[in-house]
Amino acid sequence: MIQIENIIKSYNKKEVLNIPSLQIEKGELIGIVGNNGAGKSTLFRLILDLIAPDQGVIKTKGTPVNESEEWKLYTSSYLDNTFLLGYLTPIEYLNFVASLSNLDKQTINERIDQFRAYLGEDNLTNDKYIRNLSSGNQQKVGITATMINQPELIILDEPFNFLDPSAQQNTKKLLAKIHSNSDTTILVSSHNLEHLLNICTRVILLENGIILKDIKGDENIYHQEIMSYFLDESDSNE
Numbered sequence: 001m002i003q004i005e006n007i008i009k010s011y012n013k014k015e016v017l018n019i020p021s022l023q024i025e026k027g028e029l030i031g032i033v034g035n036n037g038a039g040k041s042t043l044f045r046l047i048l049d050l051i052a053p054d055q056g057v058i059k060t061k062g063t064p065v066n067e068s069e070e071w072k073l074y075t076s077s078y079l080d081n082t083f084l085l086g087y088l089t090p091i092e093y094l095n096f097v098a099s100l101s102n103l104d105k106q107t108i109n110e111r112i113d114q115f116r117a118y119l120g121e122d123n124l125t126n127d128k129y130i131r132n133l134s135s136g137n138q139q140k141v142g143i144t145a146t147m148i149n150q151p152e153l154i155i156l157d158e159p160f161n162f163l164d165p166s167a168q169q170n171t172k173k174l175l176a177k178i179h180s181n182s183d184t185t186i187l188v189s190s191h192n193l194e195h196l197l198n199i200c201t202r203v204i205l206l207e208n209g210i211i212l213k214d215i216k217g218d219e220n221i222y223h224q225e226i227m228s229y230f231l232d233e234s235d236s237n238e
């Protein structure tokens with residue numbers, strides 16, 4: 001689904017990402033972890049052609065993302081609340097996003113209904129604009145918007161941020177459900193290791209722009225390899 005070849009990205013002459021090679025297969029649910037400044041968001045921004053690499057190429061389905069608009073038809077992402085339109089209500093925004101896929105009105109309503117419980121009825125009343133919602137509720141709208149068109153590729157940066165504990169659990173269940181019911185490829189970055197290690201089929205550990213670990217396995221293996229890395233890191237800082 002995604003091929004990354006010889007990517008280097010620098011800011012102010014400092015290299016913040018250096019990935020010689022990374023292949024992401026269709027249907028993988030990948031957790032990207034790493035300390036602050038590791039390069040997680042930079043990687044997502046490069047995949048989404050929001051920024052350009054200094055060198056290298058990122059392809060989705062074999063086509064460089066900077067040479068075609070095709071990937072936009074099957075990719076959805078939510079990196080932060082700048083992806084939202086604050087002057088719309090959540091319903092208006094979700095209708096707008098769904099309309100980009102030319103879905104008919106009935107299908108759009110059915111799709112939105114599937115997320116009613118997740119969003120919470122309070123967020124679906126007509127008088128609430130997205131700009132007036134709490135950060136957590138904005139986050140839920142953004143996450144829902146990535147799923148409403150049932151894309152082939154979903155990219156989420158820190159989806160558990162701002163969410164209360166119930167919403168975090170619900171988000172985790174939503175991701176696991178989409179993964180088990182479809183071939184959707186999902187990339188999720190998070191500092192919440194427990195949530196990620198619980199649901200991912202593969203975990204990539206980035207540090208200082210470099211992939212230190214790339215593990216396919218189960219929760220036990222992730223716990224040994226990933227948790228122990230961060231525990232060792234924090235010990236070395238004491």
Ligand SMILES: Nc1ncnc2c1ncn2[C@@H]1O[C@H](COP(=O)(O)OP(=O)(O)OP(=O)(O)O)[C@@H](O)[C@H]1O
Pocket residue numbers: 011012016034035036037038039040041042043
């Ligand atoms: N627009 C920019 N200008 C200059 N430096 C940048 C810019 N964007 C990112 N960086 C730098 O690139 C590095 C990687 O940042 P990035 O946001 O990708 O990390 P991250 O892993 O997402 O971090 P966090 O967990 O804190 O969100 C950091 O050193 C950051 O300061």
